Amino acid sequence: MSDVSPAPALVSAPASAPVSAPASAPAPAAPWPEDRIPVDVAVGVLVRRTPDGQEGEFLLTSRPEGKVYAGYWEYPGGKLEQGETVEQALRRELQEELGITIGPAHPWKVEMMDYPHARVRLHFCKVFDWEGEFEMREQQAMAWQTLPVQVQPVLPGTIPVLRWFAEERGHTGPTHVG
Numbered sequence: 001m002s003d004v005s006p007a008p009a010l011v012s013a014p015a016s017a018p019v020s021a022p023a024s025a026p027a028p029a030a031p032w033p034e035d036r037i038p039v040d041v042a043v044g045v046l047v048r049r050t051p052d053g054q055e056g057e058f059l060l061t062s063r064p065e066g067k068v069y070a071g072y073w074e075y076p077g078g079k080l081e082q083g084e085t086v087e088q089a090l091r092r093e094l095q096e097e098l099g100i101t102i103g104p105a106h107p108w109k110v111e112m113m114d115y116p117h118a119r120v121r122l123h124f125c126k127v128f129d130w131e132g133e134f135e136m137r138e139q140q141a142m143a144w145q146t147l148p149v150q151v152q153p154v155l156p157g158t159i160p161v162l163r164w165f166a167e168e169r170g171h172t173g174p175t176h177v178g
C-alpha cells in the first residue's frame with residue numbers, strides 16, 4: 001500500500017506552476033478539513049455621526065432564534081453567496097434583515113474566527129449612510145451602542161471590533177459589560 005500521508009498544506013502557488021500530475025493522481029490534500037475552509041461573511045458596522053461630524057453610536061443586532069449563538073449581539077450581515085462581492089452581500093443582507101438600503105460600504109478590517117460550528121473570515125465594513133426605516137425582519141433586536149457596550153452577551157467575533165473602536169476613540173477600560 002502506498003504512503004498517502006498528506007504533504008504540507010499548500011495554501012497558494014505561483015500562477016505559472018506547471019500542472020503535470022497524471023489524471024489518476026490523488027487530489028492534493030486540502031489545506032484544512034472541509035468544515036474548516038473559511039466562509040466569507042460580510043459584516044456592516046453602521047455608525048451614526050455626531051452633530052460635529054465625529055463617529056458616534058454604532059448598531060448591534062441580536063442573532064435570531066434558530067441560528068447558532070441565538071440571542072448574542074453582533075453586527076448585522078451574513079455569508080457571501082456565490083459570485084458576490086463583500087459590498088454586494090452586505091447590501092443584500094441588510095436589505096433582507098433590516099429593510100434598509102445602504103450607501104457605500106467602507107472596508108475596515110478582516111478577521112478570522114474559529115468557531116466549533118465553522119471557520120469564518122469576517123469582512124467588517126463601516127457604513128455611514130443608509131435609507132429606509134429599520135424593520136426587524138428576523139425578529140431580532142437592535143441597539144445603538146457606544147463604548148462600553150451595555151447589551152449582552154456579545155458574540156466572540158464582536159469583541160475585536162470593540163477593541164478597534166476603543167483604539168480609534170482613545171477609550172480606556174472595559175469595552176463591554178459581562
Ligand SMILES: Nc1nc2c([nH]c(=O)n2[C@H]2C[C@H](O)[C@@H](COP(=O)(O)OP(=O)(O)OP(=O)(O)O)O2)c(=O)[nH]1
Nearest residue numbers: 041043074075076077078079113118120155157158
Ligand atoms: N453577521 C455577523 N456574523 C458574525 C459576526 N461575528 C461573527 O463571528 N459572525 C459569525 C457568526 C456566523 O458563524 C457567521 C455568520 O453567519 P450567519 O448564520 O449569521 O449568516 P447568514 O445570515 O448568511 O445565515 P444563513 O442564511 O446561513 O442562516 O459569522 C458579526 O458581527 N456579524
